[in-house]
């Protein structure tokens with residue numbers, strides 16, 4: 001059977017399951033056009049909002065590296081060091097909705113068969129903010145966006161009624177999703193913060209509000225390291241720092257764990273996986289846990305801003321994987337999606353050397369009748 005890279009995700013047809021996530025790679029028209037030329041199946045725009053956005057002075061994002069020589073994790077560049085993570089405290093797009101709308105129209109006119117998802121964000125807690133969500137949704141879809149991604153996930157907004165503070169509150173997750181669904185004619189995805197104890201609770205709330213898919217992870221809350229010589233944070237403004245977001249290789253296993261919690265709770269739900277993907281092997285882990293698409297940020301930022309080599313590797317990896325498994329009858333992503341979702345079980349269900357003596361970590365209760 002010939003290989004088929006395409007996927008149907010929330011009713012949208014993608015040439016391939018690989019997307020650029022909402023971040024600097026998708027912050028401009030020229031970047032998005034270059035991304036489509038490079039072969040990405042879809043892009044999620046940098047998050048668009050209606051409130052004033054003013055970023056901090058100086059660097060908004062940096063990369064941490066480590067090396068076998070010094071074993072330090074540091075933003076300082078040194079030869080032979082490998083990428084550990086990205087760290088950022090960048091806010092959402094500082095361009096207005098009016099700046100974005102004609103660009104969405106032009107991008108869709110240039111690439112009608114590539115998928116453009118508009119990431120949007122407003123506040124919460126009053127009707128005006130709910131109307132802002134609805135306005136963002138309506139205007140982006142009218143401009144041609146194929147879908148909407150609601151940003152409930154940015155860990156470092158300067159406003160308390162936004163971003164991950166919505167994603168941490170199941171009531172707000174439901175209410176905002178429902179408000180957007182009232183006006184949406186395109187699929188609605190909710191991007192959740194990983195910074196909650198039981199992410200499946202918020203995922204359930206989004207699904208109850210009508211979400212068509214859940215996206216995770218955004219970056220994990222974190223602070224930069226302190227330079228041992230200067231005793232200053234490696235990123236700071238006037239010596240001060242605030243919590244920002246960690247992305248890249250360091251968050252891959254963390255993000256997979258969050259994703260597994262959700263795909264196991266909602267095996268029929270649609271999920272888009274993000275976090276630490278630079279190659280097909282990492283994308284494969286997300287797909288085997290049940291994701292129908294995956295998204296990339298850090299690896300693309302480090303590869304000519306939009307990841308032309310990253311998408312080449314992802315596509316070549318998918319093709320090679322399908323060819324290797326052709327004898328199993330696999331020809332596309334649906335043939336192996338979710339295959340390892342059920343392998344994650346409570347610790348007590350993992351086999352012990354001597355099963356007869358093991359009682360899930362508890363003493364044998366008095367009067368316990370052991371199995372013959």
Ligand SMILES: Cc1cc2nc3c(=O)[nH]c(=O)nc-3n(C[C@H](O)[C@H](O)[C@H](O)COP(=O)(O)O)c2cc1C
Pocket residue numbers: 021022023024046047060061086087088090091092093119151153154191217218219246247248249251274275276277295296297298299
């Ligand atoms: C500099 C920077 C800016 C980002 N801006 C946004 C944003 O505006 N909206 C959003 O939903 N996620 C944003 N993200 C998060 C990414 O889309 C992605 O979820 C995260 O970086 C994890 O993926 P990665 O490990 O491939 O980097 C940003 C990430 C970085 C590094």
